[in-house]
Amino acid sequence: MIITKQKSFEKIKEFLFPYRSVFICGCSECATLCKTGGEEEVKAMKTRLEEIGKVVSGWIILDPACHRLNDMKFFREHQSEIDGAEAILVLACGNGVQTVAGIVEKPVYPGCDTLFLGEIMRFGNFEERCQLCGECLLGITEECALLQGVPRVC
Ligand code: SF4
Numbered sequence: 001m002i003i004t005k006q007k008s009f010e011k012i013k014e015f016l017f018p019y020r021s022v023f024i025c026g027c028s029e030c031a032t033l034c035k036t037g038g039e040e041e042v043k044a045m046k047t048r049l050e051e052i053g054k055v056v057s058g059w060i061i062l063d064p065a066c067h068r069l070n071d072m073k074f075f076r077e078h079q080s081e082i083d084g085a086e087a088i089l090v091l092a093c094g095n096g097v098q099t100v101a102g103i104v105e106k107p108v109y110p111g112c113d114t115l116f117l118g119e120i121m122r123f124g125n126f127e128e129r130c131q132l133c134g135e136c137l138l139g140i141t142e143e144c145a146l147l148q149g150v151p152r153v154c
Pocket residue numbers: 002027028029030031064065066067092093094095096097
């Protein structure tokens with residue numbers, strides 16, 4: 001799972017300073033599990049933005065945000081709300097932000113920072129497990145042998 005943390009509200013405010021209206025996208029998968037971009041967090045963000053005078057034209061939980069075809073379908077269903085926004089805020093990882101930016105012809109801003117590819121240890125507690133290096137060496141490393149309970153061969 002891609003682990004994210006929400007950016008500070010001050011940073012999000014800074015991004016959205018030039019715009020009066022915004023549409024918010026969340027993500028049904030990792031960002032929901034990280035509690036950075038699920039329905040609860042998207043609704044909380046909507047309230048906070050409205051408190052500072054922004055018009056939130058709508059919101060959606062993309063399923064998931066990095067799925068281009070699904071996003072296109074969801075955006076068609078929310079077209080008028082998206083048309084009513086000057087900017088889009090995405091509460092998901094950078095992959096989700098870039099997927100949305102590749103579809104919507106509006107300024108798109110990230111509401112989260114992407115931290116790492118990790119394992120859920122318990123709710124809200126994650127450990128980094130992969131660096132996405134493109135050549136998995138876990139089959140020959142000591143760490144993997146230990147994880148599998150295989151005696152280490154020196
Ligand atoms: S957009 Fe990012 S956070 Fe959402 S499912 Fe895809 S990888 Fe996970």
